[in-house]
Amino acid sequence: MTNNEPKGGVTPVSTRVMNLANFLSQAARRNPDEIALVHGDRRWRWSEMEARVDAMAYALVHEFGVRKGDRILVHSANCNQMFESMFAAFRAGAVWVPTNFRQLPEEVAYLAESSGARLVIFQAAFEAHAEACRAAGEQIGSCIPIGSSRVGEDYDAIVARNLGRSVSPVAVDRDDPCWYFYTSGTTGRPKAAVLTHGQMAFVINNHIGDLFPATTHRDRSIVVAPLSHGAGIHQLCQVARGATTILLPSEKLDIPQFWALVEKWRVNNLFAVPTIVKLLIEDPSVDRYDHSSLRYVIYAGAPMYRADQKKALEKLGAVLVQYFGLGEVTGAITVLPPAFHSSEDGPDARIGTCGFERTGMQLQIQDEDGNEVPAGATGEICVIGPAVFAGYYRNPEANAKAFRNGWFRTGDLGHVDAQGFLYITGRASDMYISGGSNVYPREIEEKLLMHPDISEAAIVGVPDPVWGEVGIAVCVARGGATVGAAALREWLDGKIARYKLPKKIVFWSEMPKSAYGKITKKLIREELERRGELDIGSAGIGERRSAAP
Structure with a gap:
């Protein structure tokens, strides 16, 4: 092979991939009359959700002038409109920029400015946030409130007058961004991790295969975390399988109400951080409701301590699934499936591990110079694979620190045993x-x-x-x-x-x-x-x- 020849002797003909909005269209085509989303007393069928997303995507393109690559910032607590906005943004070829709804106006304004958002969708209760975004970002042309607001026309009104209209999903390539996933880390300003259509397609397949295999349109998933981060990725996976998503009726976690919904809807899976799982299993209401339908209780985002693991296994049975991964790797570094969770402290329990490498991903424990260390030795957890993000948006300094020899540096410390099970010691900054x-x-x-x-x-x-x-x-x-x-x-x-x-x-x-x-x-x-x-x-x-x- 000469230096001028492409790798493998083949020049790529196309890098085009499926627009992620097509997951919703596929689910609606297969299961038009089945329930897609539940929020309080409201239910939306897949055909209804598809029509609403079509209408909003049409409005974004033809009324608000959204073009491929434009950023749409969304500041809202969990609701059907927030969930729909993700697919509407994808369909228009835009980048979804969800925020933590508990952030202050000045914090959200920084995200709007740093992401270069052109449009803001916000819950009407957060009008001050929308105003702060407008003041900080001169490029912001419009604000769409969810509910009545003096700032703009209501989201639902825009959907209602555009029902029956649609736009074809914008053609996208593998590396076209679809989501700016803001990560705060331990210090400094939040950074926008750029997630792409091709990367996310891999992540969705990886999540389904490694975390909740055999999930179908008959399954139900309940949401206990903000859709702006890990829960949003989890629910995107449910849409890919046509499974029903159930949103809690209020922002505050009402644990008896949660267990009542699990019983009523025969919920099969959920995603939560360990502290939420701890709250759920320690509340007396866990014993008052039938939760035998649960197959996967997926936890991530922080370690679950052994005492809490045992309690969860005692209350829920063999349903725990742990995964380890940062927003920059879209959660996909390791997995510990139910079969590897044990309530006994014997030699086979592997106490303290967060599992083994996710399908298609590779991790390595490295020293300060980037060299791999032997099994059992502590070092920085580094990872490569298709789930790794494209980099931080307009932040070359952060990118230079985050990558070394192609490996993404997580900043977490740990070691692997001889079988490749990972044990996290903590953040490098915690030591x-x-x-x-x-x-x-x-x-x-x-x-x-x-x-x-x-x-x-x-x-x-x-x-x-x-x-x-x-x-x-x-x-x-x-x-x-x-x-x-x-x-x-x-x-x-x-x-x-x-x-x-x-x-x-x-x-x-x-x-x-x-x-x-x-x-x-x-x-x-x-x-x-x-x-x-x-x-x-x-x-x-x-x-x-x-x-x-």
């Missing part, structure tokens, strides 16, 4: 060095959660004049339990090396959590600082009991 030794907080947190009176725990490293860094443990006691810091530290002694023992333990009534229900070290550290509890002090052990953040 601290005490007396010259690396300390990984998750190991200590796992031990703390073995205490019968501890419900939640998180550890952060802070500067110390003697040891360099030491740990502060923040704990939440189970309802009605009384446990002291000194007694808890004494209980830990002997279960972990002494240099890993937290130097200070504080108790809060609840943990600060992100909008997606995650316990994040960034929020913990900020709250410790706000309370003045970052100071280790001379006594070494703190026992202040604080009110909820």
